[in-house]
Amino acid sequence: MSDLLTPTKVDPLAAPQAAALDRDGYLLLRGAVPQAWREALRDAFEAGVGPDDQWAAPRGVGWRHALVDLDPTVRRTCRLPSLLAAAGRILGEPFFLCQVEGREPLPNAGYQALHRDGVGQNAVAALVFLDSYGPGNGATRVVPRPLDPGDLDGEPDEAASLVLAGEAGDILAFDADLLHGATRNRSGARRRSLLLSFKPARSRADEDACRAIRNVRMDTGEMFAP
Template sequence: MIDRDALLRDGYVLLRGAIPSDWLDTLRATFDDGVLPSHAWPVPRGPGWRHALVDLDPTIQAVCRLPAVLAAAGTLIGERFFLAQVEGREPLEGAGHQGLHRDLSADRCGDTVNALAFFDDYGPHNGATRLVPGSHRPATRDAALDPADEARAVQLSGRAGDILVFDADLLHGASLNPSGARRRSILFGFFAEPRHAAHLATAHLRNVRMATDERFDPAPWPPVAPTA
């Protein structure tokens, strides 16, 4: 059960063990098979990462549609939404560090939600994500990123099969992978329905091949008790 109040307050939820354990070997193999060099993408990818083209794989798509993931995304977006894109990412040894940043909503606060599904155990040893709880609603949209926020950042750790769902306006960033240990994941995004036309206009630049016409409705809150 997702704590709705905590999710809205903190801007994220870490769903422990959300991916069935018997899916993980298939997901790791799909990631490895889908790795493409930077120059093979429509827009070259940055150095220091493996990027995998995986969005047509049915198990990958099933991960993105797990009920807990859709419930968290719907709570944050608050209106009808769609799955926009999926991409595999993994930091290489000695690389992967990102400054804290916001991916930013497009039309209104909360219209964009990201998720990271981890296929390997993750923590400080292999560049796990860090984030600043509650930073998704700054006083102004263009609020400067205060370096002091790094002191408030929480670095996540957990096991293969966990999924992080977070508001795109939340301060977050990957960390350095000092050991080179594998940290395969997929990054996927949900957009509010009104963003669909703009999404289609740029989808080819992000190598989005999957259909994005399926729609999801936020679950009612509070939950409606079944009638007798």
């Protein structure tokens, strides 16, 4: 892997977006992926879908998974300026892209209980939507930070969650501590996405130690600085 000495400088978010992200813990970047890239991303997803044994660790039942981290258009998408700006705003320190894979809820499947991906990890998660998404086909729901009681021992309040809706090319970036979860794909319509994560540079050794079990094949050497 490369070890770049000079981090790539990340531009700041526009003030209204920064304020919304600070307040809510997530930011929906509408139409962030260029139209010309979207079909190539869907092609990369389909090419990456394979048998269960292509994964070092079992994947969740009810989902279609795709290995995509070597695809050049996927890697360009993970470096979109608006996405990096959101990640830099949340993390506030040098960071790197540590993982990206494809995921899609199968018909009548995909439901997740509200959960937090990275309690205390200071991590960023993002979903790049490759199809239109909404309450019918398993869209993600989030609990905005002002409605999150922050009680890790209590049962999350489903009534506080908001089901997102939008179009292919949107990107959802959020603090990994934010309560979120997929809904059930009741309509059976396609709802492909790229799931990726950014972590602080200080987490690199831990992430490198588990590359194989996470099926990370890409070079993660590039660093970004807000």
